[in-house]
Amino acid sequence: MPTDPTPEMMAAIRLWSGVDCPNPAGARALEDFPALIAEFEALRGTMLFEDEPPAFDAALRAEQEPQA
């Protein structure tokens, strides 16, 4: 990862979304991302081939409190 990835992220946002950095707070928002990227790196390999978003609805129902 570059020492400061902010310029690359700004370029990617402009390329993909057509949105420019609106103010210094926007740049500050990007400063959090190296830490978030590191958290995702730590999670690599934990997602299974079968994982998909609808599994959440099934889990909500499966994990209800057992009836007494």
Added chain:
Amino acid sequence: MTDLALLSVTDAADAFAKGEASAEALVRASLARIDAHDAQVNAVIRLDREAALEAASAQDKARAGGVALGPLAGVPMMHKDMYYRAGRVSSCGSKIRGDFRPAVTATVLHRLDAAGAIDMGTLNMAEFAQNPTGHNAHFGDCHNPWGLPYCTGGSSSGSGAGVAARFFAAALGSDTGGSIRLPASICGVTGIKGTQTRVPRTGVMPLSFSMDNVGPLTRTARDAARVMTVISGHDPRDPTSAPEAVPDYEAALTGDLRGVSVAVPREWFFDGADDVVVRGFEAALEVLKARGASVTYVACPSLRAIGAYVAVVSRVEGATIHANWMREHPGDYAIHLSGRLYGGYAIPGTHYLEALSRRGALLRQFCREAFAGHHIVATPTLRMRVPTLAETSIDADPANWARHMAISANTRPFNYLGIPTVSLPCGFDDRGLPMGLQLAARPFAEGRALAVADAYQRETDWHARVPAIPAAP
């Protein structure tokens, strides 16, 4: 005679049903309180004074005519300005939607109307429901009734502040990362977000479709139970709303906690927590034990993954919804909001989808870790004491970014998990600002969380204390 504005939802409804108070008197008491104090608090965006009095008069005539009364008949309420009523401006706390008149009425408003609640108008909120503090650059910041320089919490700022100030008995908020529970905690009231999809979202401003929730802020858990019973349940107009039957939550409030096991996660919720918050939380646990509950500390290693994934879902979904406005007139947003939205465009779609795809597996893992043999997960609602508006204003200084974002650290995980979670007052910090106890239960066990909260409130009076709001200058 008791000031009618001080009555809870259930007390006001009961007083009306028994003929001890008219709906008009209840509304006039609320209006008087708003007139006396809202100049300082700034909770109200639009007050529909005449419409509220007309609705109250209609309720009084119906009662006199022997018409069957709904469970909220005569109760004054106001709601976050993002619940659509056809033809009425719904600003969503923004300049961009300052003249937006929706064509539909929110299902939850239909249900409250049918239950007899009196809608007095709309409330201040974070712009597009996207900050945890109560700042608003367009309608003015909302101020905490317990200390005007302090945050109210957000995004349902006017809902929390208004209920605390006794402007009305209850208000709807919305909760995508804590936006009901944070103002509930910070303003010293009770708030609940239900199981994801429990309350329909038809006619409600979207923020993050995967994690948006509708729910009430009230003074008591009993009040919240009554409102939740009214607003929950499947809506054919919202195909995502849960088909599960809705119990009478209020009927399950027994005050008995014998046999109830409370789990406290060792991870995440106490990272960097202020000492006074931890002491207040531990004192709250002692109250639960005194009512018969057992308390066990548990390991929840899933929280690290949950914490990473929750950070991307609402940001990407929010950024997607706002993309056209962010391209065309980003200057119409407050600085902190356009900055926050901007970050959402940097997150790859693969990471967003990974976060959504692992949600079911992580819910199952969290339930194994936290709910195996336990009924409730308890945490502090905030890790920190209530901050001031000045020290969390990004618009004034982007260096306040981290403090601003840290406010919702303890509430966000439960939005990712989608489980019902209540916040209720559990004391005051060393600056006299409220602290909150957060109680989560398994999916669709709203009644369990409310029952524990109600039992706690039978033993304490934090929820009954009324802030002394300074007189207007």
